[in-house]
Each structure stands twice: as C-alpha cells, then as structure tokens.
Amino acid sequence: xxxxxxxxxxxxxxxxxxxxxxxxxxxxxxxxxxxxxxxxxxxxxxxxxxxxxxxxxxxxxxxxxxxxxxxxxxxxxxxxxxxxxxxxxxxxxxxxxxxxxxxxxxx
Amino acid sequence: xxxxxxxxxxxxxxxxxxxxxxxxxxxxxxxxxxxxxxxxxxxxxxxxxxxxxxxxxxxxxxxxxxxxxxxxxxxxxxxxxxxxxxxxxxxxxxxxxxxxxxxxxxxxxxxxxxxxxxxxxxx
Numbered sequence: 568x569x570x571x572x573x574x575x576x577x578x579x580x581x582x583x584x585x586x587x588x589x590x591x592x593x594x595x596x597x598x599x600x601x602x603x604x605x606x607x608x609x610x611x612x613x614x615x616x617x618x619x620x621x622x623x624x625x626x627x628x629x630x631x632x633x634x635x636x637x638x639x640x641x642x643x644x645x646x647x648x649x650x651x652x653x654x655x656x657x658x659x660x661x662x663x664x665x666x667x668x669x670x671x672x673x674x
Numbered sequence: 675x676x677x678x679x680x681x682x683x684x685x686x687x688x689x690x691x692x693x694x695x696x697x698x699x700x701x702x703x704x705x706x707x708x709x710x711x712x713x714x715x716x717x718x719x720x721x722x723x724x725x726x727x728x729x730x731x732x733x734x735x736x737x738x739x740x741x742x743x744x745x746x747x748x749x750x751x752x753x754x755x756x757x758x759x760x761x762x763x764x765x766x767x768x769x770x771x772x773x774x775x776x777x778x779x780x781x782x783x784x785x786x787x788x789x790x791x792x793x794x795x796x797x
Contacts, residue, residue, distance in 0.1 A: 568737050601783050603721075610770065610790060611721065616783035654721055658782035661734045663711070663723040663774075 569593050571655055571666035579674040584645045588669045590638045590655035598634045599659040605668075606651045614653075615640065647673070676700035678710070678771045678788035685794050686761050692793060696754040696771030703729055703749045709774035710747065710754040711784070714767040722767075726774055727754055763795045 570593040580586050590600065598618035603611040613622045615631040618638055628643040642649055650673050655666040682694035696710060703710060711726030725735045725745040735743050744757045754771065771788040 599781065603784075605721075610787045612787075613783055613785050617777065617781040620777075620781070622783070622785070656721075656723075656784070661726075661732075662737075663726065663734075663782075663784070665713075665721040665723060668720045 569596065569657055569659065569662065569664055571657055571664055573653075573655055573666035573669045576667065576669060578669060578671045580645055580671065581674050582645050582647055586642050586645060586671065588640045588653055588655075588671075590633075590640070590666050592636045592638075592657055595635045596657045596659040599657060600631075600633070600638050601656045601658060602629075602631055602640045603654045603656065604649075604651045605654065611654065616658075645671075676773065676786045678773060678786055680769060680771045680788045680791040682769075682791060682793070684792060685796065687797050688762055688795060690761050692756075692758040692761050692765075694756045694758075694769055694771075694791065694793075696756070696788060698752050698754070698771070698773065701773065703727075703747055703752070703754070705729055707776040707779065711772050711774055712745065712754075712756045713770045713772055713784075714765075715770070715790075716764075716767040719767075724758075724769075725756060728774075761795045766793065766795045768792045 572591045600618045602615040605611040619631045652668045652670045678698040709728040712724040727745045742759045747754045768790040770790045772784040773786040
C-alpha cells in the first residue's frame with residue numbers, strides 16, 4: 568500500500584513568510600496528488616489537485632509542485648487566515664490515502 | 675448548488691454495526707466519473723479515507739478496513755450508505771461524506787464535503 572509522509576508535522580511561521588510543506592509517497596504516483604486545508608472545527612477544503620492545479624477560488628499565493636514521489640505545497644506570503652492544518656492525498660490506482668497532516672501555526 | 679449531508683446515530687455501542695447515510699443534491703451519481711465516498715477523522719487526528727462508490731457501481735475500500743466496510747448507493751434517492759461492523763471505541767470519529775470528481779478522465783479530487791457527523795463509540 569502507498570504511504571504518504573508529510574514534513575514537517577508542525578510548522579510555526581510569521582505572517583508574510585513563505586512556507587513549504589513536503590509530501591513524500593512511498594512509491595511513484597505520477598501527479599495524482601491533492602492538497603487540502605482544514606481549519607479548527609471546520610470541514611477540509613480542496614486547495615490543489617493534480618499536484619499543481621489550483622482549485623477554483625483558491626488564492627494564488629498557494630501553489631503546488633512535484634511528480635513521482637515528492638511533492639510540495641508552498642504559500643508565498645502567509646496570511647492570518649492560512650494558519651491551519653494541511654493534508655496531502657494521493658489519488659492513484661483508486662486508493663485515496665491521506666498524509667498525516669502538517670499543522671501551521673502563528674509564530 | 676452542491677451539498678452533501680451525513681446522517682445516522684451519534685452514539686453506538688461497542689460491537690454494534692454503524693450505518694451512515696449521505697444524502698446529496700446538486701449532482702447525479704449516475705454521471706460518468708462521479709463518485710461519493712466516506713472519510714473519518716478521530717478527534718485531534720488525521721483524515722482517513724474509508725470507502726468510495728463510483729457512478730458505475732464500482733466500489734473501493736481502505737485496505738486496512740475492507741473487512742468491516744460496505745458502501746452502497748441509491749441513485750434515485752441521491753443517497754450513499756456506509757456500514758461499518760464491529761465498532762470499537764477507537765472508531766470514535768467525525769465521519770465525512772465527499773464527492774469525488776475527475777478532470778480530464780484522470781485527475782481525481784474530493785471537491786465537496788459534507789459537514790460531518792461525530793460518532794462516539796461507548797457503552
């Protein structure tokens with residue numbers, strides 16, 4: 568079974584910072600990867616699919632890249648509303664495994 | 675407007691079977707490429723995909739929970755039902771219903787989520 572490992576698990580940053588979250592797959596998944604944002608007590612929200620395609624309505628400060636086994640989510644300039652937990656998800660071969668999450672907090 | 679809503683018991687006893695219903699609107703599960711699935715999230719923990727049913731009635735399950743899960747659909751009622759057997763306190767979680775969409779026949783995403791239902795397993 569494919570496993571996803573996110574790093575770091577916890578990240579503290581300032582408003583305005585550029586941050587990058589990494590997601591590594593245990594085997595190649597082409598670019599069948601999505602990213603979600605979940606704020607406390609809220610429903611997860613799709614940010615990016617196909618590794619780098621921004622979902623409609625998502626601010627352009629979010630970007631995704633990668634293919635194969637290594638992927639990144641980058642937020643170019645953190646805004647107060649971006650502090651949340653981020654999950655990657657692989658969607659290869661009809662399985663939909665999530666990473667363990669990265670909690671992004673205000674420094 | 676696309677909506678999904680989970681319904682079912684919020685408290686089950688250990689060893690019981692959990693049955694959850696997802697009632698959706700704004701799309702048809704008979705449409706090529708569409709699927710509806712279930713994800714759970716224990717309090718303070720990560721998301722875990724459970725099962726998904728496709729427009730063509732194909733079904734996929736989490737390998738680690740396959741033996742306990744059954745997913746079915748009633749397209750005429752716009753409902754998807756998940757059953758999970760032999761519930762245990764560690765299964766306490768918020769259960770989400772999601773729509774699976776595909777782009778260019780290749781790239782999947784879970785683009786719409788229900789509000790979730792917290793199910794507690796306790797005697």
